[in-house]
Amino acid sequence: MTYKVLFCLYFILVFFSTPDTPCIGQSSADYFEEEEPIDPEQKLKVDSMAMEKIRDLSKYIAIIGSKNTPFSEANRVVSRALELFAEGSVIGVSSLDKEEVKQYEIKKYFERLMALSYDQVKIQWFDIQYISDLEMTPDGKYVGVVTIYQKFEGLQGDALIYKDVTKKDITIYVERKIMQVEGTHVNFWDVLLGDIVVSETVL
Amino acid sequence: MNLFKYRTGVYILVLLLTFSCKTSQTAKSDEVDEEPQIIRSSDIILVDKELKDTLEGYFRLFSKMDLNDTGNRDAKMEEVFEYFSSPDTPVFFALYNNKGEKYYDKPVTISNYLYYLYDTRQAPHVIQAVKLDESQKKITQIELAIK
Numbered sequence: 001m002t003y004k005v006l007f008c009l010y011f012i013l014v015f016f017s018t019p020d021t022p023c024i025g026q027s028s029a030d031y032f033e034e035e036e037p038i039d040p041e042q043k044l045k046v047d048s049m050a051m052e053k054i055r056d057l058s059k060y061i062a063i064i065g066s067k068n069t070p071f072s073e074a075n076r077v078v079s080r081a082l083e084l085f086a087e088g089s090v091i092g093v094s095s096l097d098k099e100e101v102k103q104y105e106i107k108k109y110f111e112r113l114m115a116l117s118y119d120q121v122k123i124q125w126f127d128i129q130y131i132s133d134l135e136m137t138p139d140g141k142y143v144g145v146v147t148i149y150q151k152f153e154g155l156q157g158d159a160l161i162y163k164d165v166t167k168k169d170i171t172i173y174v175e176r177k178i179m180q181v182e183g184t185h186v187n188f189w190d191v192l193l194g195d196i197v198v199s200e201t202v203l
Numbered sequence: 204m205n206l207f208k209y210r211t212g213v214y215i216l217v218l219l220l221t222f223s224c225k226t227s228q229t230a231k232s233d234e235v236d237e238e239p240q241i242i243r244s245s246d247i248i249l250v251d252k253e254l255k256d257t258l259e260g261y262f263r264l265f266s267k268m269d270l271n272d273t274g275n276r277d278a279k280m281e282e283v284f285e286y287f288s289s290p291d292t293p294v295f296f297a298l299y300n301n302k303g304e305k306y307y308d309k310p311v312t313i314s315n316y317l318y319y320l321y322d323t324r325q326a327p328h329v330i331q332a333v334k335l336d337e338s339q340k341k342i343t344q345i346e347l348a349i350k
Contacts (some may be wrong), residue, residue: 041299042299042306049298056319056322056323059324063322069270070273073273074272076318077322080322131315158270181295181310186310188306188309188310189306189309
């Protein structure tokens with residue numbers, strides 16, 4: 001009886017001692033979960049890189065919304081903009097004459113932006129800053145929140161028909177990953193934007 | 204009873220030895236996995252100044268192009284692609300070096316990088332290194348860094 005117990009114990013220990021080898025494309029949450037957070041100097045570079053993605057998005061939105069942008073070009077830029085977002089992310093849309101804030105999937109939002117019935121649309125983002133610093137979560141990812149102000153102007157001819165300024169909060173997810181490019185393993189920081197929430201709309 | 208204790212002792216010893224060997228193998232395996240990865244210095248041919256100046260000139264050009272002149276943009280893209288093995292040649296953005304291991308922003312293709320410059324109206328990077336193909340004529344990888 002004792003031998004059986006010992007053999008069982010032996011096989012259990014051997015079985016569970018098999019190493020977990022990280023694979024290409026495996027989530028960094030598994031691979032880096034025991035790592036210490038990155039040092040402050042390196043984190044600044046990751047912060048800055050993540051912030052740059054927000055600035056890129058603001059430029060993409062301005063192009064997509066502009067009536068000067070050809071349809072095919074707008075569609076191309078939509079594809080680039082969608083690459084910035086985590087799957088399933090939504091964006092809140094508000095207006096001065098409605099209390100309700102509608103939520104749209106990001107792709108749907110871009111399609112609506114392209115189809116707005118103004119002759120001209122001008123969209124500008126400003127005062128972009130972190131309101132919640134990137135913090136490491138238990139699964140090894142970093143999460144932060146950036147706030148932006150969006151100035152929206154819709155014109156018919158030269159006449160300004162609608163104008164508002166909206167404060168929006170954007171969740172940012174940052175994750176260390178490994179990918180294989182032409183046989184080479186590359187460590188990289190993957191930045192994805194999450195939901196965009198409207199926190200205030202003013203004239 | 205003594206025989207039983209002796210056998211039990213032997214089994215425990217075998218168990219410990221085996222487990223110890225396994226742990227050692229695991230550690231060795233991890234060492235191999237955690238070797239410095241990505242592009243090694245031996246793989247990199249530092250870019251010559253003429254090529255660097257030419258390509259960085261193109262990058263600046265794309266950041267200043269008229270957003271409505273897609274014909275000119277596409278023609279210039281074809282010119283840039285002449286320097287690369289394909290429009291899908293990977294572009295790496297170096298962020299920092301941690302104990303000999305480099306960390307990057309998410310790589311893109313040279314094609315998408317040129318669109319990025321064009322769409323965002325900026326050329327914030329300099330060329331740090333390139334990797335050439337066997338003929339030493341076409342770029343197969345390019346590494347950039349923020350100015």
